[in-house]
Amino acid sequence: xxxxxxxxxxxxxxxxxxxxxxxxxxxxxxxxxxxxxxxxxxxxxxxxxxxxxxxxxxxxxxxxxxxxxxxxxxxxxxxxxxxxxxxxxxxxxxxxxxxxxxxxxxxxxxxxxxxxxxxxxxxxxxxxxxxxxxxxxxxxxxxxxxxxxxxxxxxxxxxxxxxxxxxxxxxxxxxxxxxxxxxxxxxxxxxxxxxxxxxxxxxxxxxxxxxxxxxxxxxxxxxxxxxxxxxxxxxxxxxxxxxxxxxxxxxxxxxxxxxxxxxxxxxxxxxxxxxxxxxxxxxxxxxxxxxxxxxxxxxxxxxxxxxxxxxxxxxxxxxxxxxxxxxxxxxxxxxxxxxxxxxxxxxxxxxxxxxxxxxxxxxxxxxxxxxxxxxxxxxxxxxxxxxxxxxxx
Amino acid sequence: xxxxxxxxxxxxxxxxxxxxxxxxxxxxxxxxxxxxxxxxxxxxxxxxxxxxxxxxxxxxxxxxxxxxxxxxxxxxxxxxxxxxxxxxxxxxxxxxxxxxxxxxxxxxxxxxxxxxxxxxxxxxxxxxxxxxxxxxxxxxxxxxxxxxxxxxxxxxxxxxxxxxxxxxxxxxxxxxxxxxxxxxxxxxxxxxxxxxxxxxxxxxxxxxxxxxxxxxxxxxxxxxxxxxxxxxxxxxxxxxxxxxxxxxxxxxxxxxxxxxxxxxxxxxxxxxxxxxxxxxxxxxxxxxxxxxxxxxxxxxxxxxxxxxxxxxxxxxxxxxxxxxxxxxxxxxxxxxxxxxxxxxxxxxxxxxxxxxxxxxxxxxxxxxxxxxxxxxxxxxxxxxxxxxxxxxxxxxxx
Numbered sequence: 065x066x067x068x069x070x071x072x073x074x075x076x077x078x079x080x081x082x083x084x085x086x087x088x089x090x091x092x093x094x095x096x097x098x099x100x101x102x103x104x105x106x107x108x109x110x111x112x113x114x115x116x117x118x119x120x121x122x123x124x125x126x127x128x129x130x131x132x133x134x135x136x137x138x139x140x141x142x143x144x145x146x147x148x149x150x151x152x153x154x155x156x157x158x159x160x161x162x163x164x165x166x167x168x169x170x171x172x173x174x175x176x177x178x179x180x181x182x183x184x185x186x187x188x189x190x191x192x193x194x195x196x197x198x199x200x201x202x203x204x205x206x207x208x209x210x211x212x213x214x215x216x217x218x219x220x221x222x223x224x225x226x227x228x229x230x231x232x233x234x235x236x237x238x239x240x241x242x243x244x245x246x247x248x249x250x251x252x253x254x255x256x257x258x259x260x261x262x263x264x265x266x267x268x269x270x271x272x273x274x275x276x277x278x279x280x281x282x283x284x285x286x287x288x289x290x291x292x293x294x295x296x297x298x299x300x301x302x303x304x305x306x307x308x309x310x311x312x313x314x315x316x317x318x319x320x321x322x323x324x325x326x327x328x329x330x331x332x333x334x335x336x337x338x339x340x341x342x343x344x345x346x347x348x349x350x351x352x353x354x355x356x357x358x359x360x361x362x363x364x365x366x367x368x369x370x371x372x373x374x375x376x377x378x379x380x381x382x383x384x385x386x387x388x389x390x391x392x393x394x395x396x397x398x399x400x401x402x403x404x405x406x407x408x409x410x411x412x413x414x415x416x417x418x419x420x421x422x423x424x425x426x427x428x429x430x431x432x433x434x435x436x437x438x439x440x441x442x443x444x445x446x447x448x449x450x451x452x453x454x455x456x457x
Numbered sequence: 458x459x460x461x462x463x464x465x466x467x468x469x470x471x472x473x474x475x476x477x478x479x480x481x482x483x484x485x486x487x488x489x490x491x492x493x494x495x496x497x498x499x500x501x502x503x504x505x506x507x508x509x510x511x512x513x514x515x516x517x518x519x520x521x522x523x524x525x526x527x528x529x530x531x532x533x534x535x536x537x538x539x540x541x542x543x544x545x546x547x548x549x550x551x552x553x554x555x556x557x558x559x560x561x562x563x564x565x566x567x568x569x570x571x572x573x574x575x576x577x578x579x580x581x582x583x584x585x586x587x588x589x590x591x592x593x594x595x596x597x598x599x600x601x602x603x604x605x606x607x608x609x610x611x612x613x614x615x616x617x618x619x620x621x622x623x624x625x626x627x628x629x630x631x632x633x634x635x636x637x638x639x640x641x642x643x644x645x646x647x648x649x650x651x652x653x654x655x656x657x658x659x660x661x662x663x664x665x666x667x668x669x670x671x672x673x674x675x676x677x678x679x680x681x682x683x684x685x686x687x688x689x690x691x692x693x694x695x696x697x698x699x700x701x702x703x704x705x706x707x708x709x710x711x712x713x714x715x716x717x718x719x720x721x722x723x724x725x726x727x728x729x730x731x732x733x734x735x736x737x738x739x740x741x742x743x744x745x746x747x748x749x750x751x752x753x754x755x756x757x758x759x760x761x762x763x764x765x766x767x768x769x770x771x772x773x774x775x776x777x778x779x780x781x782x783x784x785x786x787x788x789x790x791x792x793x794x795x796x797x798x799x800x801x802x803x804x805x806x807x808x809x810x811x812x813x814x815x816x817x818x819x820x821x822x823x824x825x826x827x828x829x830x831x832x833x834x835x836x837x838x839x840x841x842x843x844x845x846x847x848x849x850x851x852x853x854x855x
Binding site: 108109110112116119120123124276277278279280283290292293294295296297298301302305306308309310311312313361386390391393394396397404408411419422423426429430433434437438441 | 478482485486489490493499500503504506507508577578579580581582585591592594595596597598599600603604607608612793794796797799800807811815821822825828829832833836837
């Protein structure tokens with residue numbers, strides 16, 4: 065388009081004497097229904113071509129076949145209150161029994177605390193609150209003094225939590241042995257310990273793997289590749305049955321501690337690879353710039369490299385934590401009474417032996433894990449989006 | 458004066474040994490090695506002491522002892538009375554490999570389908586695929602396995618009220634009963650014909666490729682391959698008078714006889730592993746396809762390639778380059794996750810060997826060590842094969 069054309073678009077008004085020339089602009093017509101409006105949307109998104117039409121019809125039929133029974137099971141036919149199995153079994157008047165939510169309501173405390181003494185359960189609640197504060201403070205990128213948050217989450221919180229959960233008789237908190245711990249509480253303790261230990265250990269291993277010192281590199285590579293090459297179950301078996309053989313009698317770790325060691329070692333190896341990817345993603349100029357400023361290796365890592373590398377790895381670190389959180393369900397194998405084990409124990413308990421109790425218990429666990437993991441992955445995605453904006457600038 | 462300054466410039470600056478990087482590095486490594494050696498030494502002395510006190514045997518002597526427990530599924534001969542622990546190891550290993558290989562094949566197909574569906578123009582298809590991936594990836598695999606096993610397969614009707622499926626199969630809480638193919642004595646000839654067809658097809662493809670590179674002429678490779686594979690073998694099959702028959706399961710009052718059965722443990726594990734891994738593979742595939750820039754498609758159509766040629770010759774080869782490395786780690790994950798068989802009672806390596814054999818013999822170090830070596834070998838083997846394949850597909854840069 066040329067300048068004259070653009071100028072010509074503001075024409076002088078045509079003299080009204082010529083009857084067949086319109087004086088003003090006519091009102092724009094609505095777009096044809098084939099390109100705008102709900103029908104066009106449906107056509108372009110659902111019925112483009114025979115294959116998509118067939119797929120749409122098939123999926124709609126499938127939805128009609130599967131969704132109503134699921135909704136009936138979960139809500140319409142569900143039993144919401146009751147004291148024992150009698151409320152959830154088939155009777156003459158109740159021929160359709162859906163999800164037995166009465167079972168979950170009755171056992172909710174057991175699912176959360178396991179066998180933790182009822183009088184001491186407030187301590188677990190305090191732990192949950194302290195943990196929530198740490199998580200929000202550390203993860204909210206706009207929160208003030210996030211350096212203090214890191215100290216709180218990685219040093220203060222573990223000590224306070226240990227005092228509260230395990231007990232400290234001098235402070236009037238009676239000792240609760242770890243074999244009474246159970247349910248959601250143990251799942252969270254195990255994953256939190258895995259998270260708190262795996263990040264520093266993973267950073268160390270990643271630095272070791274990228275080090276120029278052959279011995280440090282060899283030790284790191286062997287550890288990382290070995291742990292990543294075997295299933296978590298075998299690592300847990302190792303921590304549970306081999307570890308007691310390797311330490312002297314007076315150092316025998318208790319069952320929970322063994323599982324924690326296994327989980328922490330396993331998570332560290334995976335974290336090391338995530339951190340290593342972040343270190344490799346930094347341009348060489350950052351290293352060279354730091355060295356040319358005369359920084360020592362420690363200063364270079366602490367002030368230049370790690371802050372940048374960890375920032376770009378946050379999404380992957382969170383994804384590793386999601387994996388770790390899901391993997392903590394495997395500690396059942398070494399006799400830890402975690403959330404899933406609590407559900408397994410409750411669903412085969414004769415007090416609640418009813419046909420739909422198993423499915424209800426699993427549905428409850430699914431909701432819990434889905435909310436936790438989905439929240440974490442949504443957080444990872446939001447950080448990723450934020451970093452992408454920062455990179456574009 | 459100047460002379461001394463010049464000589465000083467040639468010498469390296471004097472630093473105290475404590476600040477010399479080389480001295481520090483040697484010192485640090487010496488400390489590290491000493492710590493590792495000390496730990497290993499402590500572990501060995503403690504272990505020998507503990508084992509002696511608990512009167513646990515050491516060494517692989519248990520390998521030839523009779524195991525004396527039953528295994529519900531075995532591909533090789535196994536007897537509860539005479540078979541040894543060594544036999545248990547092989548049974549478990551074969552079962553692990555069986556579920557891993559079948560799982561990898563199925564998960565690849567499902568994962569590619571879901572990954573492509575996520576990019577579909579059909580909003581319904583894309584949406585369902587997306588929610589499948591979100592749901593499956595955010596739930597622990599163990600929860601899914603327990604759900605399939607306890608809430609679905611174990612809740613199926615009993616043998617008496619088996620659900621009849623097409624092709625003479627039955628489904629009940631003891632598993633999926635299917636017709637068993639019985640091969641006649643001449644069936645081997647059909648296989649030989651098929652293999653010969655396969656060899657000819659590969660030869661034809663190589664010849665066609667060479668000819669295209671030389672002259673630019675294309676040969677109908679797809680149709681010829683299909684024809685070579687199936688026409689001779691089908692003809693042989695029909696000429697030999699149908700040497701393949703099926704032994705269908707027959708539903709009795711209390712049991713189902715004949716046919717072959719896929720046990721609920723195997724089905725639950727396979728189902729869980731396939732659905733779980735497929736969700737991860739779908740994300741890998743989606744990322745791989747998105748990584749091929751739009752300009753590639755446009756350039757291909759500018760060159761006059763048809764859409765299916767664009768997909769086959771331009772998009773897929775480039776997407777595969779991005780897909781293969783993470784796909785490898787998903788295959789490895791599936792193999793390692795097959796050890797969750799312990800929780801549903803499928804007799805894999807981790808269940809019968811690391812579980813039962815360890816319980817019976819108490820030889821933790823040997824049993825756990827052997828199991829770890831097996832998984833390590835599988836992992837390293839798979840990544841070597843995939844690295845070789847990846848190397849063939851990798852971008853050749855200047």
